Amino acid sequence: MTREIALDKTEIVSGKPLPFSVFDPTRKLLLAAKGQMVTDKMREALLRNGLMAVMDDADVDAFNERSGSQEARSPLFRLKLHYARASAISRSGFRVSRDERSESYTCRVVGIGERRGLLLTAPAKDDRSYVAISEGQNWLFRTFYATAAIRFTGAIEKVLFDPFPYFHVEIPALVEMRHIRKVQRVGVCLDATIELGAPIEAVIVDLSSTGMRIAVDDGIELQETQSFKIVFRFTLLGQLRELRVHATVVRSQGNADPLHPQTRFYGLGVETQTEFDQLLLHAYVQGCVINELDGLSKMLAG
Numbered sequence: 001m002t003r004e005i006a007l008d009k010t011e012i013v014s015g016k017p018l019p020f021s022v023f024d025p026t027r028k029l030l031l032a033a034k035g036q037m038v039t040d041k042m043r044e045a046l047l048r049n050g051l052m053a054v055m056d057d058a059d060v061d062a063f064n065e066r067s068g069s070q071e072a073r074s075p076l077f078r079l080k081l082h083y084a085r086a087s088a089i090s091r092s093g094f095r096v097s098r099d100e101r102s103e104s105y106t107c108r109v110v111g112i113g114e115r116r117g118l119l120l121t122a123p124a125k126d127d128r129s130y131v132a133i134s135e136g137q138n139w140l141f142r143t144f145y146a147t148a149a150i151r152f153t154g155a156i157e158k159v160l161f162d163p164f165p166y167f168h169v170e171i172p173a174l175v176e177m178r179h180i181r182k183v184q185r186v187g188v189c190l191d192a193t194i195e196l197g198a199p200i201e202a203v204i205v206d207l208s209s210t211g212m213r214i215a216v217d218d219g220i221e222l223q224e225t226q227s228f229k230i231v232f233r234f235t236l237l238g239q240l241r242e243l244r245v246h247a248t249v250v251r252s253q254g255n256a257d258p259l260h261p262q263t264r265f266y267g268l269g270v271e272t273q274t275e276f277d278q279l280l281l282h283a284y285v286q287g288c289v290i291n292e293l294d295g296l297s298k299m300l301a302g
Helices: 040-047 057-067 075-085 275-293 296-301
Strands: 002-005 021-023 052-056 093-097 105-112 117-121 138-145 148-160 166-170 176-179 186-196 198-207 211-217 227-236 239-254 263-271
Touching: 075 186, 075 198, 075 211, 075 263, 186 211, 186 275, 198 275, 211 239, 227 275, 239 275
Parallel strands: none
Antiparallel strands: 002 052, 021 052, 093 105, 093 138, 105 117, 117 166, 138 148, 148 166, 148 176, 186 198, 186 227, 198 211, 211 263, 227 239, 239 263
């Protein structure tokens, strides 16, 4: 019996045989199959494609034993597993503070309560230590969502520590929303390849028709105003599409996710090569927006 597994691209090593067959998302066999020796040219071609691995059950067990725990795999692969398992709402981040003048901290939505409330990770400092938060306190919450800046003061209903530190916040009847973006931005989890000399693996974690936010391994340093091509794939109307866009680094966000300290984030401005590509990207983003509207925006709008 065969199974599809999440593929860590660090397993594709020049000069070594593949432990699995490699397919694209349409299950088309790519350049290399199980046991085939990987050349430098073959590896570069494989890294430019969205990939999936197909293994027999016995091979899966051997692969897991060799790879060890998830913590032993590459930081970018761990981030991809986390973001891919979570819904788009789980990547909605808030800055929280006690009031307008207090220091603000980062927390992330991990769910929606049965009543009018959100479940968020415990607020974290820049050094990734947690901030004390107690039931009954009122905190100020601020975030960007789609095209709007959102702000509200909410009461902490419950604080829990298992399976990780998180809390429940009650959403007030009045939520302030101020539209500041011209185009909508959505949370995604898409494999991408930066074409900058040797291919660099990246994960797109949010996307609009004019920009994106990417994660790369911590050792990859990009400079503001640096330009390159970035290639990524997505499914639209049941068909796999590939886009190659021109990207420019707008800002470096550093190690912005405390749950993934060994990955670095960058904000990019993008330009499509053709009007048709622009329409494809816009259609994909709008489809994601529709899905998200069933979650966070309905809760905030009441």
